[in-house]
Amino acid sequence: MPGELGPLVDSHAHLDDGAFDEDRDAVLARAREAGIAAIVNVGYNEARWSSTAALCATYPEVYGVLGCHPHEATAWAPALLDRLRAALRGPKIVGLGEIGLDFYRDYAPHDRQRAAFAAQLDLARELALPVVIHSRAAEDEVVAMLAAAGVGRGVLHSFSGGLATARRALDLGLHLSLTGPVSYPKAEHQRDLARAIPLERLLLETDCPYLAPQPRRGRRNEPAFARFTAAAIAAARGATPAAVAAATTANAARLFALPWRRPPPRPRAARTRPESGRGWDAWRSDPIAARRGGQRRDRASRPAHPVPRTGAVTWAGLHPYSILEGRDRIVAGRAAERSPHGSARRALVERELGNGYC
Numbered sequence: 001m002p003g004e005l006g007p008l009v010d011s012h013a014h015l016d017d018g019a020f021d022e023d024r025d026a027v028l029a030r031a032r033e034a035g036i037a038a039i040v041n042v043g044y045n046e047a048r049w050s051s052t053a054a055l056c057a058t059y060p061e062v063y064g065v066l067g068c069h070p071h072e073a074t075a076w077a078p079a080l081l082d083r084l085r086a087a088l089r090g091p092k093i094v095g096l097g098e099i100g101l102d103f104y105r106d107y108a109p110h111d112r113q114r115a116a117f118a119a120q121l122d123l124a125r126e127l128a129l130p131v132v133i134h135s136r137a138a139e140d141e142v143v144a145m146l147a148a149a150g151v152g153r154g155v156l157h158s159f160s161g162g163l164a165t166a167r168r169a170l171d172l173g174l175h176l177s178l179t180g181p182v183s184y185p186k187a188e189h190q191r192d193l194a195r196a197i198p199l200e201r202l203l204l205e206t207d208c209p210y211l212a213p214q215p216r217r218g219r220r221n222e223p224a225f226a227r228f229t230a231a232a233i234a235a236a237r238g239a240t241p242a243a244v245a246a247a248t249t250a251n252a253a254r255l256f257a258l259p260w261r262r263p264p265p266r267p268r269a270a271r272t273r274p275e276s277g278r279g280w281d282a283w284r285s286d287p288i289a290a291r292r293g294g295q296r297r298d299r300a301s302r303p304a305h306p307v308p309r310t311g312a313v314t315w316a317g318l319h320p321y322s323i324l325e326g327r328d329r330i331v332a333g334r335a336a337e338r339s340p341h342g343s344a345r346r347a348l349v350e351r352e353l354g355n356g357y358c
């Protein structure tokens with residue numbers, strides 16, 4: 001319940017996914033009630049750079065990470081690199097990703113994936129941004145490319161590789177994040193990872209709408225469910241959920257240079273120390289001003305969870321959902337072609353809810 005764990009950071013979400021079109025405001029409200037203090041939304045192709053920027057403008061607790069996903073590497077080109085560089089300079093953009101290699105789904109030729117990944121690692125160094133890494137069936141090569149590029153500030157998101165690879169990544173300075181599957185009854189390897197990763201290098205994420213944790217498995221994931229994953233990690237480690245929450249939240253705030261002040265206030269009804277959340281409250285209502293030190297004094301006159309709308313771009317005007325829907329259909333079709341007994345519908349359901357497309 002709210003407040004029990006302390007503030008959480010969902011370090012990897014896709015809230016601009018079409019799965020949230022019907023109730024995005026309610027999803028964000030539930031996240032706040034569940035103690036999610038910040039959400040890092042990952043825009044993995046050019047259309048998602050725009051929708052991530054719109055989310056950042058609309059919701060104070062949302063920050064953005066932008067990049068070209070390995071699935072999208074066929075589109076990689078010098079002009080795209082220039083546009084990405086410009087987009088990364090936008091407000092509340094805190095990292096570059098998700099980038100990497102995916103030799104499991106194989107949506108783009110391996111050489112194109114390597115070229116896009118290497119160029120974006122250079123860009124991350126140029127802009128001094130942490131990287132969010134997607135790696136599937138390519139963990140060893142991904143870690144080798146990170147080492148060759150001299151990039152050690154970042155996270156291997158939704159990590160499911162081997163313990164030896166995890167150790168090499170940790171030696172480079174990287175963080176590792178775990179997702180909902182750590183809570184699945186048969187996911188012993190995920191729990192081995194949960195025990196092996198030092199607490200100071202662990203991040204919490206949902207990767208929503210994908211990879212919902214056990215109590216919500218098979219359904220659409222959302223940031224509020226991060227607390228189930230925190231509890232599963234804690235159980236595997238023999239730690240308290242509050243300890244996992246505190247560490248992963250501090251790690252995310254440090255890695256992404258979130259304007260961390262203090263934990264957010266408890267919900268008004270349960271609050272016993274009215275002044276405890278002053279800094280965070282200011283950050284949440286106006287993070288840019290708070291970062292400059294210009295905290296507001298009129299908090300009593302503001303609602304508990306203000307959501308500034310001024311300057312926010314309307315969804316209808318900005319987000320090309322028709323393109324995304326078309327792309328999703330293509331993805332589903334490709335997956336169906338590969339599957340000897342699958343259907344496009346089943347592939348789409350798996351892509352949306354279970355298998356973690358990105």
Ligand SMILES: [Zn+2]
Nearest residue numbers: 042098207358
């Ligand atoms: Zn993702």
